[in-house]
Amino acid sequence: AQSVTQPDARVTVSEGASLQLRCKYSYFGTPYLFWYVQYPRQGLQLLLKYYPGDPVVQGVNGFEAEFSKSNSSFHLRKASVHWSDWAVYFCAVSLGPVYAQGLTFGLGTRVSVFP
Amino acid sequence: NSKVIQTPRYLVKGQGQKAKMRCIPEKGHPVVFWYQQNKNNEFKFLINFQNQEVLQQIDMTEKRFSAECPSNSPCSLEIQSSEAGDSALYLCASSLGTGGRGTEVFFGKGTRLTVV
Incomplete structure (x- = not known):
């Protein structure tokens, strides 16, 4: 079965610094990959998604992610973090048509931003 | 921004009580999912629908949980006897x-x- 691993449970970063959140997936094939953000007391908001094609995808609020089939990874990056990026970030994988399989999530990375 | 509306935002029930929650999917979306997120951020897929038909559901859903997505009404998830x-x-x-x-x-x- 597919799985998603986010190795870092917590990341602390200074405002204005760069951010990288790691995501590794396990699946024999090319998956559909997503990054979601969850702000305090909120649901999940989609940051960006990868479908087979360009390995670097751009998302909202200056986020981007890079897919690597050889490394089974889909890392999220942001060049300059803002205090409003304080949230939990989830990587998710779908095997294909979402209506059939739904999404498998990692356990999330909690990002804290300090001035 | 998502236009999926869930009510209520907070629900407190005693053990053994029924707990019912509702969802209005985004307009024009025929597929609806329910997930459970626990305090450890583990997501569990519960059930999904396409229009009014169940596509998949896990064993837990089949026993104490019930869900429906009637036409022209909100979808709902109900726990028959809360634990x-x-x-x-x-x-x-x-x-x-x-x-x-x-x-x-x-x-x-x-x-x-x-x-x-």
């Missing part, structure tokens, strides 16, 4: 459900259930 372990954030999501770029899934803000 302490059911305390979690219940997330509803919707999707166009078609392949490729139509597979984006949009989530509501969730219903936080506390079973005391």
